[in-house]
Amino acid sequence: AAGVIQSPRHLIKEKRETATLKCYPIPRHDTVYWYQQGPGQDPQFLISFYEKMQSDKGSIPDRFSAQQFSDYHSELNMSSLELGDSALYFCASSSGLAGRSSTDTQYFGPGTRLTVL
Amino acid sequence: ELKVEQNPLFLSMQEGKNYTIYCNYSTTSDRLYWYRQDPGKSLESLFVLLSNGAVKQEGRLMASLDTKARLSTLHITAAVHDLSATYFCAVDMQGGRGSRLTFGEGTQLTVNP
Numbered sequence: 001a002a003g004v005i006q007s008p009r010h011l012i013k014e015k016r017e018t019a020t021l022k023c024y025p026i027p028r029h030d031t032v033y034w035y036q037q038g039p040g041q042d043p044q045f046l047i048s049f050y051e052k053m054q055s056d057k058g059s060i061p062d063r064f065s066a067q068q069f070s071d072y073h074s075e076l077n078m079s080s081l082e083l084g085d086s087a088l089y090f091c092a093s094s095s096g097l098a099g100r101s102s103t104d105t106q107y108f109g110p111g112t113r114l115t116v117l
Numbered sequence: 118e119l120k121v122e123q124n125p126l127f128l129s130m131q132e133g134k135n136y137t138i139y140c141n142y143s144t145t146s147d148r149l150y151w152y153r154q155d156p157g158k159s160l161e162s163l164f165v166l167l168s169n170g171a172v173k174q175e176g177r178l179m180a181s182l183d184t185k186a187r188l189s190t191l192h193i194t195a196a197v198h199d200l201s202a203t204y205f206c207a208v209d210m211q212g213g214r215g216s217r218l219t220f221g222e223g224t225q226l227t228v229n230p
Contacts, residue, residue: 031215033215033217033218035218041222042205042220042223043160043205043218043220044220045217045219048215048216048217049215050214050215055213055214055215055216056211056215056216056217058217088157090159090160092160104148104209105150105162105165106150106162106218107162108152108159108160108161108162109159110158111158111159
């Protein structure tokens with residue numbers, strides 16, 4: 001079965017540079033989520049989109065922005081990178097087609113490992 | 118603010134033994150998820166628990182949910198080395214489209230031969 005695709009898988013940047021992470025959800029999934037996971041920590045929610053509209057917003061720095069496009073893929077743009085931004089960034093997707101009676105399970109992609117030097 | 122707490126955070130057990138991981142959460146929710154994560158890898162969905170009293174089993178793992186006690190358990194039966202991983206519980210409090218998951222700290226399980 002098709003899974004969530006993230007690119008790139010690894011990214012190395014210098015401080016104050018910018019980075020763009022891409023996420024391609026499972027086909028027919030209309031909801032995308034972004035999470036950040038630091039070493040030894042649990043995933044922290046950043047932002048989500050449902051049908052191309054922002055749905056929920058968590059502890060996402062103002063330096064970060066995201067959007068969901070007409071083909072449902074999403075991009076997370078990160079500017080003025082700091083050392084503390086080094087983390088695994090996960091994208092997840094879920095389907096709303098079955099309505100709220102469904103499990104709404106969020107399926108996670110393989111992640112992008114961002115290292116800021 | 119929703120808090121999700123797991124215990125233990127670290128668990129070392131012998132193959133063949135049984136153990137339970139606990140997940141407590143601080144506000145009302147009827148949607149609880151369990152995920153498995155191997156080091157440096159993605160999060161794999163294990164169970165979705167949607168109502169009070171829900172019980173799900175897959176192989177050596179069984180999960181349950183008590184919404185009144187705000188408690189979920191993940192029971193491991195006759196552990197094997199392949200179960201070594203970090204296990205997270207996660208709660209969806211809002212229940213709307215695109216609503217966030219709030220994760221527990223994770224339980225790092227090591228199963229020794």
